[in-house]
Amino acid sequence: MLSFTLRKLLTVAGTMLGIAVLTFVITNIAPGDPARLVAGPNATEDMVETIRSEYGLDRPIVEQFVIYMKDLMTGDFGTSIVSTRPVLDELLRYAPATIELVLVAMLLGIVVGVPLGMLSAVYKDGPIDHVTRILSISGVALPAFWFGILMQLYFSVELGWLPVSGRLPLVARPPDMVTGSLLIDSLISGNFKTFNSALSYIILPAIVLSFPCLASILRVNRAEMIEVLQSDYIVAARAHGISSRRIVAIYALKNALLPTLAMIGLRFGWMLGSTVLVETVFDWPGIGLYAVSSALASDFKPVIGVTLLIGFLFIIANTLVDLAYAWIDPRLRRA
Amino acid sequence: MSDTLLDIDGYSLDIATFDGPLHVLKDINLTVRRGDTLGIVGESGSGKTVLVRSVMGIGPKNSDVKAGTITFDGQDITRLSDKGWAKIRGVRISMIFQDPMTYLNPLFSIGRQISDVIAAHERAAGEGVSPKSARRHRTEELLDQVGLPNPADLFDQYPHQLSGGMRQRVLIAMALAGKPDLLIADEPTTALDVTVQAQVLDLIKSLVKKLNLTVVMISHDIGAIATIASRCAVMYKGEIVEQGETNDILGNPQHDYTRQLLAAVPDIEAKPARLMAAEAASEAPSKPTKLLEGMNLRKVYKTRAGGEFTAVNDISLAVNTGEIFGVVGESGSGKSTLARMLLRLVDPTAGDIIFEGQNISGIAGEPLRKIRQHMQFVFQNPHSALNGRHTIGDAIGEPLRIQRTMNRRDINARTEALLDIVQLPRNFKYRYPHELSGGQKQRVCIARAIALNPRLLILDEPTSALDISVQAQVLDFLQEVRKELNLTYVFISHDLAVIRQICDRTIVMKRGDIVEQGDTEQIFLHPAEDYTKALIESGRVTSRAANMRA
Structure with a gap:
């Protein structure tokens, strides 16, 4: 298991390198002159040239690549034009909010999706199955921004139960930063009032973000459960006198969980991408919102930074899924 | 109580x-x-x-x-x-x-x-x-x-x-x-x-x-x-x-x-009918020509642990034109790997395969495709060897379409002729695999294999997924087809009674090696190796039970 983990970590490094190279290539083959974009429409030719040499864009492409890679290695993601602050600092500031949102949404998707999938497999074609079918179809069909606005209108404006947008009320004092997650940090500092408030802010965006993920986890888990429940070893377990409840909850679920896990890994990356929409709707101060505002301002260094960060998080998530796979399935553990 | x-x-x-x-x-x-x-x-x-x-x-x-x-x-x-x-x-x-x-x-x-x-x-x-x-x-x-x-x-x-x-x-x-x-x-x-x-x-x-x-x-x-x-x-x-x-x-x-x-149930003790027929005809066997040869074939698989697993270890064999060549062994003995190598479905790690005097171990692409016309494979499980969404007619006509030498009308006619040969009604071409019994499906697989008039058929346990009564029919039928179309068979089986009934010469495989080879009757009557003896003995149990009546 240890060597398996080490091997996986090596692959992570390789993939990261690949992403870095790819991001560089794409930004360079993309049409348009970044120097001119940065300089703005009214800039003179001289200004454009100054910016070009300032950003090193006048050097040969190979040299630019070497500098780019060297900067990345030392954690230098460049400087944002709009805020004139290092991109890395800004990423570190915005990332915790996004990670917190995605993890809460993921948790919601798993905690609700897996049991519902299991139930609808056990009571296949029964009322539960029909209800979950409607739930899962609408989950993949509803666009996040529309669904998000609908939720705001109903739960915030109409009922007034939950705040419309943001992460904390303006007047609230955020807890001391430890992990960057408001929920965890407020618990650490024992400030339950802030915790409740942070929770009320995260509920709506988390639901909106997790809905499609929940739907697909539910469907995959249902399909797998149905197949596993028909397999020979389940028949054997019944014949050996193990109770139905135990068979479903322990024996069958573990087998059905494998493809569901793969789904979770994929959905994680998809969620990180979706934060661009959800964070915009809910004004959630994360990297999605940061990426959108930077892109609109033609501030390209932050966009590269966000791309690399999302790629990195996606790889981490999928590596964890791989490790979980090996942990669950003994056949995958290499000798 | x-x-x-x-x-x-x-x-x-x-x-x-x-x-x-x-x-x-x-x-x-x-x-x-x-x-x-x-x-x-x-x-x-x-x-x-x-x-x-x-x-x-x-x-x-x-x-x-x-x-x-x-x-x-x-x-x-x-x-x-x-x-x-x-x-x-x-x-x-x-x-x-x-x-x-x-x-x-x-x-x-x-x-x-x-x-x-x-x-x-x-x-x-x-x-x-x-x-x-x-x-x-x-x-x-x-x-x-x-x-x-x-x-x-x-x-x-x-x-x-x-x-x-x-x-x-x-x-x-x-x-x-x-x-x-x-x-x-x-x-x-x-x-x-x-x-x-x-x-x-x-x-x-x-x-x-x-x-x-x-x-x-x-x-x-x-x-x-x-x-x-x-x-x-x-x-x-x-x-x-x-x-x-x-x-x-x-x-x-x-x-x-x-x-x-x-x-x-095939009787392991019975002298095969083919031998009795041959003795009655007392024809002098003409000098055999080699159709297929394997020379020092080896297949090594890499295991996940990074080690190596030798499935077939340096095997040489020669199949004569017109004979039924038996390969016996238990699972894991490498017999399926050997068969797949002979057809170039699996690439050998080392060794040469010679078909009709031509070394086919290195060829690829178009020449390999051409050679494949002459050698075909029948799989063990007819239930999984046929695509459930293709009609029987599609399945049999597939090799004809792949070789691209016939128009649609000819393919249709040939498909019907093939159904005749395997003794299935012509209207079966409109049916789907799930509508057929196991024995019928295996006949379809055989029809598909002989569609291109091959000279060699490699049959990998063609009867072991079938019921005993169906097995007997398919075996009889295989022998008929062989006579009619002048085919050569490589016949793989774990069932010695079946091997004795139909194979002329046989090799016995164990863990990638040949432990014994020669004339089938010789192997049966005078097995030299303990492993062969054990195989024959376990076959006897079934055979005796089924053939105990007077």
């Missing part, structure tokens, strides 16, 4: 299907006394598995008991609740299954699976679950009881780390966990190699004696039934057509079906 342990009385069962109810079991009457060993013989679809699963309350979902009762030890268990079953299933009646790989959960360790069964029984008995260490101790006891070495190490191993025979022993250990009165064995040896089969049957036999078990064993293997069962019942199309003492039934079958079934 009454003497009767299990009593099935006038039991009829329907299964609801899309096309209306299917009468799967019809008026079954069966009585099993304490200490009995009852064998139920029948081919696939005879309803024997549904019957024994009904006894355990794990029958098919959409089933409906039409009439009759099943009584176990005086208690009516025909329509028992789940709660009622908890005290019986696995505890008083337990079951072992056909394929020990698929019946063990791959994600749980052996020890965990057995101790969970022990815990379930304790829960059902309402005595509270004993501590982990106690269950572990009991598990190791059970593993020891079924003859598995090092139970302590085995406890933490997973099913995929064990061999087929060991897995079956684990399943038997699980079945014994509840100290059952009645043990139901559903084809317990079918998925195992012949030499392992004998060991597992011996184990069951000794356990019956030691633990005073009552056994109901179902099998299509008459040899296995004869080894275990003192009484036996013959099932055919949902009915019991005959029952009585095993010796009486095998020695003096009353029902037509039983007679047919016994006659279809």
Whole structure:
């Protein structure tokens, strides 16, 4: 298991390198002159040239690549034009909010999706199955921004139960930063009032973000459960006198969980991408919102930074899924 | 305590299907006394598995008991609740299954699976679950009881780390966990190699004696039934057509079906008909020409652990034009890998393949495609070798379309001609595989293989997925086709009786090596190697049982 983990970590490094190279290539083959974009429409030719040499864009492409890679290695993601602050600092500031949102949404998707999938497999074609079918179809069909606005209108404006947008009320004092997650940090500092408030802010965006993920986890888990429940070893377990409840909850679920896990890994990356929409709707101060505002301002260094960060998080998530796979399935553990 | 342990009385069962109810079991009457060993013989679809699963309350979902009762030890268990079953299933009646790989959960360790069964029984008995260490101790006891070495190490191993025979022993250990009165064995040896089969049957036999078990064993293997069962019942199309003492039934079958079934089992002792015919004709064999040669063939697979696994180890062979060349061996002996290499479906690690004087081991692309016209493959399982969404006509016409030499009308005509050759009605070309029986499907596979007029057919266990009575038909048919089309066969099988019946020359393989080769009759009458002797001996058990009548 240890060597398996080490091997996986090596692959992570390789993939990261690949992403870095790819991001560089794409930004360079993309049409348009970044120097001119940065300089703005009214800039003179001289200004454009100054910016070009300032950003090193006048050097040969190979040299630019070497500098780019060297900067990345030392954690230098460049400087944002709009805020004139290092991109890395800004990423570190915005990332915790996004990670917190995605993890809460993921948790919601798993905690609700897996049991519902299991139930609808056990009571296949029964009322539960029909209800979950409607739930899962609408989950993949509803666009996040529309669904998000609908939720705001109903739960915030109409009922007034939950705040419309943001992460904390303006007047609230955020807890001391430890992990960057408001929920965890407020618990650490024992400030339950802030915790409740942070929770009320995260509920709506988390639901909106997790809905499609929940739907697909539910469907995959249902399909797998149905197949596993028909397999020979389940028949054997019944014949050996193990109770139905135990068979479903322990024996069958573990087998059905494998493809569901793969789904979770994929959905994680998809969620990180979706934060661009959800964070915009809910004004959630994360990297999605940061990426959108930077892109609109033609501030390209932050966009590269966000791309690399999302790629990195996606790889981490999928590596964890791989490790979980090996942990669950003994056949995958290499000798 | 009454003497009767299990009593099935006038039991009829329907299964609801899309096309209306299917009468799967019809008026079954069966009585099993304490200490009995009852064998139920029948081919696939005879309803024997549904019957024994009904006894355990794990029958098919959409089933409906039409009439009759099943009584176990005086208690009516025909329509028992789940709660009622908890005290019986696995505890008083337990079951072992056909394929020990698929019946063990791959994600749980052996020890965990057995101790969970022990815990379930304790829960059902309402005595509270004993501590982990106690269950572990009991598990190791059970593993020891079924003859598995090092139970302590085995406890933490997973099913995929064990061999087929060991897995079956684990399943038997699980079945014994509840100290059952009645043990139901559903084809317990079918998925195992012949030499392992004998060991597992011996184990069951000794356990019956030691633990005073009552056994109901179902099998299509008459040899296995004869080894275990003192009484036996013959099932055919949902009915019991005959029952009585095993010796009486095998020695003096009353029902037509039983007679047919016994006659279809190849007789390993019989001198093959082809030899007698050859002697009568006394034709001087012309000097054989070599059609296919393998020279120093080797195949090494890389294992996941980074090691190497030698599937075929430096094998040389020559197949003469017009002969049937037999390859015998158990699973894992490398016979399928060898066959696939000869056809270049698998690339050899080393060695040469020479077909009609041309070295084909290095060729690729178009030349390889051209050569493939002349050599075709028939797979073991006709149920999975045909694409379920293609009609029979599509399947047979496929090689013709791939070789792109014929127009549609010609392909159609050729398809019909091929259906004629394999003796299937022409309108079968509109049907889909699921509408055909196993034997019919294998004929379709053969038709597909001979569509391009090949010179060589490689048949990989072409009858082992079929029922015995169908196997006999397919074997006869293969010999006819060969004569008619002047084909050469490489025939792979684990069944020695079949090999003796049809093969001219044979090689015996074990773990990637040839242990013995030569004239088939010579090998049979004077086997030189212990391994060959063991294979022949295990084949004899079945053959003797089926051919004991005068």
